[in-house]
Each structure stands twice: as C-alpha cells, then as structure tokens.
Amino acid sequence: MWVPPVPIGNGVVFLGIITAPRGTADILPADARRWHELEEAARAVFDAYGYGEIRTPIFEHTELFQRGIGEATDVVDKEMYTFMDRGDRSLTLRPEGTAGVVRAVLEHNMDKGALPVKLYYMGPMFRYERPQAGRARQFHQVGAECLGTMDPAADAEMIRMPATLLKRVGVTNFEVLINSIGCPRCRPAYVERLRAHLADRREQLCASCRERYDRNPLRLLDCKRESCRRLTEDVPQLVDSLCDGCASHFQQVRAYLDDFGLPYRLAPRLVRGLDYYTKTVFELVSSDLGAQDALGGGGRYDGLVETLGGPPMPGVGFAAGMERILLVMAKYRPAPAPKPVDAMIAHHGAAGRRIAVRLAGEWRDAGLRVEIDYMDRSLRAQMKQADRLGARLVVIIGEDEASRGVVRVRDMATGEEREMRAEEVFQSLMQKGG
Numbered sequence: 001m002w003v004p005p006v007p008i009g010n011g012v013v014f015l016g017i018i019t020a021p022r023g024t025a026d027i028l029p030a031d032a033r034r035w036h037e038l039e040e041a042a043r044a045v046f047d048a049y050g051y052g053e054i055r056t057p058i059f060e061h062t063e064l065f066q067r068g069i070g071e072a073t074d075v076v077d078k079e080m081y082t083f084m085d086r087g088d089r090s091l092t093l094r095p096e097g098t099a100g101v102v103r104a105v106l107e108h109n110m111d112k113g114a115l116p117v118k119l120y121y122m123g124p125m126f127r128y129e130r131p132q133a134g135r136a137r138q139f140h141q142v143g144a145e146c147l148g149t150m151d152p153a154a155d156a157e158m159i160r161m162p163a164t165l166l167k168r169v170g171v172t173n174f175e176v177l178i179n180s181i182g183c184p185r186c187r188p189a190y191v192e193r194l195r196a197h198l199a200d201r202r203e204q205l206c207a208s209c210r211e212r213y214d215r216n217p218l219r220l221l222d223c224k225r226e227s228c229r230r231l232t233e234d235v236p237q238l239v240d241s242l243c244d245g246c247a248s249h250f251q252q253v254r255a256y257l258d259d260f261g262l263p264y265r266l267a268p269r270l271v272r273g274l275d276y277y278t279k280t281v282f283e284l285v286s287s288d289l290g291a292q293d294a295l296g297g298g299g300r301y302d303g304l305v306e307t308l309g310g311p312p313m314p315g316v317g318f319a320a321g322m323e324r325i326l327l328v329m330a331k332y333r334p335a336p337a338p339k340p341v342d343a344m345i346a347h348h349g350a351a352g353r354r355i356a357v358r359l360a361g362e363w364r365d366a367g368l369r370v371e372i373d374y375m376d377r378s379l380r381a382q383m384k385q386a387d388r389l390g391a392r393l394v395v396i397i398g399e400d401e402a403s404r405g406v407v408r409v410r411d412m413a414t415g416e417e418r419e420m421r422a423e424e425v426f427q428s429l430m431q432k433g434g
C-alpha cells in the first residue's frame with residue numbers, strides 16, 4: 001500500500017508505516033505458543049506413525065506445479081505467485097506441499113530405497129485468493145505423504161492421522177467426508193456421462209462452470225452456487241461408475257475406517273481442487289469454521305510420481321490448514337500461559353548492574369529463565385516488573401550488596417527477604433528444577 005509522504009517539520013518527512021501485505025499475518029509471541037502446541041502434537045502423531053520430516057524449498061520451478069497440480073485447476077490457473085528471477089527462470093511460491101515432496105523423493109532417489117516412503121511437513125504455502133476468515137494468501141499447512149503403496153490401509157491411516165491430530169489439540173467438532181473419484185480406467189467414462197447429462201443445461205451454468213464443462217468437468221460437482229447446484233442435482237454419481245478395482249479399494253478403505261471406529265460421511269460430490277487425485281479423496285470439515293469449512297483434505301494420487309518424471313508409483317497424503325485448526329482450537333482451549341520466570345535480577349547502580357548482567361548470562365546458560373531490567377527502572381519498578389512476569393524470586397543487587405559480594409533474595413510468594421551468596425541462590429534454583 002502506498003502512503004503519501006507527509007512533511008512533519010525540520011525537513012523530516014514521515015513516510016507512514018508499512019503494513020504486512022494483504023492476506024498475510026504476523027504471528028506474535030502469544031499466538032506462537034498455540035502454534036507450538038499444534039506443531040508438537042503433530043510431530044508426536046507423525047512420530048507414532050513412523051513419518052520423517054522433510055523440508056522442501058518455499059519456491060520451485062513453475063513447471064512442477066503446472067505438471068503436478070494441473071493447468072486446469074484454480075490453484076494453477078488463478079492463484080499462483082509466479083515470478084521471473086534475475087536469471088530469467090520462472091519460479092513459483094509453493095501453493096501446496098505434495099508436488100515439492102514428490103520432486104524431492106525423486107531427486108534424492110528415495111523411490112529406490114525402502115518402501116513406502118513416509119514423509120511429513122509443516123510450513124507456509126501461498127495462494128492468491130480473496131482473503132477472508134480462514135483464507136489467507138500466505139497460510140500454513142501440516143501434511144504427510146506416503147509413497148509406494150496401494151494398500152487401502154494406507155488411505156485409512158491417512159484419514160485417521162489428521163483426525164487424531166485434531167482430537168489431540170482439543171478439536172472434536174469435525175466431520176470426515178470421503179469419496180472415490182476413480183482412476184484413469186473408469187473416470188473418463190464417467191466424465192463423458194456427466195457431460196452428456198449436462199449438455200442441454202450448459203448455457204444455464206455459471207461462467208466458471210461453463211469453462212469447467214470444457215476443461216475439467218469433475219469440478220462442476222464442486223460449484224458452491226445455488227443455481228449450479230440445482231442444475232447438477234441429479235447427475236450420475238461417481239461412486240456408481242467405479243471400475244471393480246476402485247470399488248473394491250474404496251470398500252476396503254471404508255472397512256478400515258469402520259474398524260477404527262472413525263465415523264465418516266460419504267460425499268458423492270467431493271472431488272477436491274487439485275488434479276492429481278485418483279481413487280480415495282477426503283476432507284475433514286468443521287461447522288466451527290465459516291464458508292471455508294475444510295480443516296484439511298487429501299487423497300490418493302497414483303499417477304503423480306509418473307507425471308513428475310518418476311516410475312509408476314502410487315501415493316496417498318493429506319494436508320491440513322494450521323490457521324484453520326488454530327481458529328477452532330481457540331474456541332475450545334485457552335491459550336497456553338507463558339512459562340513462569342525463575343528469577344528476576346533487579347539491580348541498582350553501575351556495579352550492581354555489571355554483576356546482574358553476568359549472573360543472568362550464567363544462569364540462563366544453565367537453563368534457567370532469567371529476566372533483567374534494561375530500562376534503568378527504579379528498584380520499586382523492577383519489583384513490579386518481576387510481579388508482572390510471575391517471577392518466583394527476585395535477586396536484588398544494589399551498590400551495598402555489590403560491594404559486600406552478596407545478593408538480597410525476595411521470595412515473591414511469601415514476601416520474605418534474606419541475604420545470600422549468588423552461588424547459593426543459583427544452587428537452590430537449580431534444585432527446584434529450574
């Protein structure tokens with residue numbers, strides 16, 4: 001946003017503060033504590049399932065997403081942050097994690113090692129969408145990918161993992177939606193049936209859906225417009241058109257979910273917004289979110305590795321929106337309190353300050369949480385500060401204490417004060433478990 005310069009006298013020009021770009025957000029320390037809670041819970045779940053972390057670059061060659069996600073998707077067609085770098089290469093800020101993970105798997109020959117390859121990731125993704133509650137231009141995903149197995153148990157686990165994560169962080173108000181969108185053997189016939197069914201209604205569809213009719217008909221099922229919904233109400237269902245292999249796979253995925261006792265709803269119109277999916281697709285949605293109700297989603301992508309230049313290799317994965325999970329978490333759980341401070345070292349006078357700064361450094365190295373004043377506050381104000389920080393102890397070093405090689409210690413709970421040697425205070429803090 002451009003702000004006109006404002007002269008404020010003496011030749012100084014106030015240029016205005018620069019705000020964060022639309023659709024991005026700062027995560028401040030109080031919010032960061034919630035993020036840590038979610039990140040730690042996610043790592044624990046992935047660890048239990050045997051997934052290792054992968055960190056891929058924030059930007060990739062544009063072609064990776066064009067080929068991987070599909071040119072006819074909204075993500076690639078309308079939402080990518082694409083730019084030419086100074087070496088004239090077209091690069092794109094990653095709009096999702098799966099394509100980059102598959103690229104890395106191939107680049108590092110992980111596909112030739114022990115299968116399946118099980119990887120998880122967390123980090124920022126970028127989509128040029130209209131920002132609203134739960135939808136940003138820079139957002140974060142936590143996700144996992146399992147490559148090299150066709151086993152329907154892997155699909156079921158990929159649905160169970162995010163469900164477990166949500167429950168761990170106190171989010172229980174969500175529903176699991178599942179569908180199967182078939183494979184290259186059975187889907188083309190369905191797409192033709194869908195087109196034929198809608199041929200005489202094509203002109204009544206919205207402009208986007210008319211385009212979808214030509215370029216990506218499955219996405220017709222996904223239009224949120226009431227008029228399009230009505231026009232497509234009676235279309236044939238994907239699940240009724242599956243080949244035997246896809247139907248049996250889907251039936252087995254459902255059986256595992258039943259065994260897990262994980263409730264789900266069949267969602268025959270669920271098709272997802274990325275082109276790489278085959279067979280199982282799913283979403284976890286919550287009525288605690290507004291219009292953007294998907295906490296996460298994913299599915300099987302048995303053709304993606306080959307599309308990206310690798311061998312034929314199946315895969316299945318999910319990703320969840322971290323901001324969206326945090327929005328719902330905030331409804332049910334208070335934010336974690338900051339950790340209490342073990343000691344505040346209050347000081348007075350130059351000699352007192354020198355000792356305080358040295359002690360604070362040494363005690364922090366030993367793992368204690370120590371605060372110190374840098375604002376030249378009075379001792380009284382430093383006490384108040386200690387109280388605000390919830391410090392258990394205040395160690396006071398004035399000129400007198402400094403000259404006698406002692407410190408005064410106040411127990412903030414009892415108000416009791418006594419003189420000790422700094423080393424003794426340190427030992428007692430360490431014994432209390434820091």
Ligand code: HAM
Nearest residue numbers: 096098134135136139294295296297298317318319321
């Ligand atoms: P996706 O459905 O596009 O799937 O995104 C997954 C989740 O990311 C969504 O359910 C939502 O919670 C969150 N999300 C997406 N866009 C935004 C946004 N603009 N602002 C905030 N949150 C957002 C994928 O990205 C696939 N890569 C998932 C996957 C992994 N499939 C197989 N493996």
